[in-house]
Amino acid sequence: MTTKTPTSQAIMGDPGPTGRFGEFGGRYVPESLVPACIELEAAFRDAWTDPAFRSELDAVLRDYGGRPTPVTECGRLSEQLGIRVLLKREDLTHTGSHKLNNVVGQGLLARRMGKRKLIAETGAGQHGVATATAAALFGMECIVYMGEVDTQRQELNVFRMELLGATVVPVTSGSRTLKDAVNEALRAWVASVEDTHYCLGSVMGPHPYPWMVREFQRVIGDEARAQCRELLGGADPDFVVACAGGGSNAAGVFAGFADDTSSGLVAVEAAGGAAVTTGIPGVLHGMHSALIQDEAGQILEAESISAGLDYPGIGPEHAHLAELGRARYVSAGDDEVIEAFRLLARTEGILPALESAHALAWVTAATGRGEIAQGSTVLINLSGRGDKDVAQVREILRGRS
Numbered sequence: 001m002t003t004k005t006p007t008s009q010a011i012m013g014d015p016g017p018t019g020r021f022g023e024f025g026g027r028y029v030p031e032s033l034v035p036a037c038i039e040l041e042a043a044f045r046d047a048w049t050d051p052a053f054r055s056e057l058d059a060v061l062r063d064y065g066g067r068p069t070p071v072t073e074c075g076r077l078s079e080q081l082g083i084r085v086l087l088k089r090e091d092l093t094h095t096g097s098h099k100l101n102n103v104v105g106q107g108l109l110a111r112r113m114g115k116r117k118l119i120a121e122t123g124a125g126q127h128g129v130a131t132a133t134a135a136a137l138f139g140m141e142c143i144v145y146m147g148e149v150d151t152q153r154q155e156l157n158v159f160r161m162e163l164l165g166a167t168v169v170p171v172t173s174g175s176r177t178l179k180d181a182v183n184e185a186l187r188a189w190v191a192s193v194e195d196t197h198y199c200l201g202s203v204m205g206p207h208p209y210p211w212m213v214r215e216f217q218r219v220i221g222d223e224a225r226a227q228c229r230e231l232l233g234g235a236d237p238d239f240v241v242a243c244a245g246g247g248s249n250a251a252g253v254f255a256g257f258a259d260d261t262s263s264g265l266v267a268v269e270a271a272g273g274a275a276v277t278t279g280i281p282g283v284l285h286g287m288h289s290a291l292i293q294d295e296a297g298q299i300l301e302a303e304s305i306s307a308g309l310d311y312p313g314i315g316p317e318h319a320h321l322a323e324l325g326r327a328r329y330v331s332a333g334d335d336e337v338i339e340a341f342r343l344l345a346r347t348e349g350i351l352p353a354l355e356s357a358h359a360l361a362w363v364t365a366a367t368g369r370g371e372i373a374q375g376s377t378v379l380i381n382l383s384g385r386g387d388k389d390v391a392q393v394r395e396i397l398r399g400r401s
């Protein structure tokens with residue numbers, strides 16, 4: 001995509017009632033869902049400016065979720081790469097990924113709106129587990145839609161959701177992955193909008209989700225900037241790097257650093273789902289964004305070892321940040337991701353989620369190419385822990401030997 005001059009809208013600010021980030025975003029939903037989206041936007045605007053809501057959210061994230069998460073200095077990895085690597089440890093939040101930040105926010109909002117039921121889509125299962133957790137915590141019913149392929153590769157997370165009291169519905173249409181789970185969840189929301197909140201898991205979908213989810217994830221970037229400044233004598237890191245599926249952990253961490261240009265922002269997509277670098281603008285799941293599609297506009301299947309990045313699009317604000325040139329969008333392939341997974345395990349004693357390992361894979365490769373200069377400081381958002389991926393990595397490594 002080409003670079004355009006910034007518009008007057010503040011970088012990573014409020015997109016306003018149209019939900020547009022430049023030309024991207026919007027609300028492309030069936031007429032029957034428009035009132036629900038408008039009701040949700042109004043409820044979120046009201047809650048977000050209500051100190052009582054904000055302090056309840058902060059308290060749950062602190063006392064239940066484990067926030068603030070630390071920033072970890074990686075001594076051995078830094079020495080090996082010749083750069084200073086810092087990790088923002090979202091893997092240490094309750095349920096093991098950044099997804100909890102968003103679902104606690106949406107759960108509290110749904111309760112405030114008088115909804116009794118949460119529905120969600122999930123890919124890797126992390127967002128489903130987080131939503132099932134929030135539903136249990138707030139005493140709500142929970143249904144999670146999950147592509148059949150993902151239910152097989154993330155079997156343990158399906159069981160976790162069931163233990164938490166959720167019903168998991170395997171989706172058998174299309175590629176039977178995340179894209180199809182979102183379709184099914186949107187369909188279910190149309191049919192039950194009166195008492196149900198659709199707890200969407202990333203910065204995608206119709207307005208207000210891309211903005212609302214980014215605001216719920218902004219806590220990552222706000223914390224990280226203060227923590228980095230303390231560690232770096234008031235300075236910001238040279239690079240802030242995060243993996244991107246729909247783009248919520250990247251948007252959350254970028255939001256803390258986007259207002260000035262001292263940190264280069266880099267989002268790493270799966271090579272087989274690189275919506276920004278290989279996609280073209282189009283409409284999917286209620287938003288206008290960068291999507292991988294064929295010349296006739298048919299959405300192509302994303303291909304990645306990591307279920308959480310197996311999505312043919314990306315949130316509209318990312319398409320906009322790419323167009324402005326404020327963030328760079330790159331990709332990492334499956335093999336280098338496995339190497340990065342092993343590297344972090346051996347050097348730092350941390351098993352990252354395969355999704356998060358994409359960010360480290362790019363940092364390693366870019367350092368090797370000199371794109372990240374020796375001595376640079378790099379903050380990687382470690383979006384989740386790798387326990388859910390251990391069995392899959394074992395299969396892959398066994399297959400190699």
Ligand SMILES: Cc1ncc(COP(=O)(O)O)c(C=O)c1O
Pocket residue numbers: 097098123124125126127201202203243244245246247248249250307308309353355356383384385
């Ligand atoms: C640990 C982890 N990181 C990243 C992602 C990708 O989502 P997003 O791009 O919205 O952060 C997922 C999705 O399931 C995930 O589980």
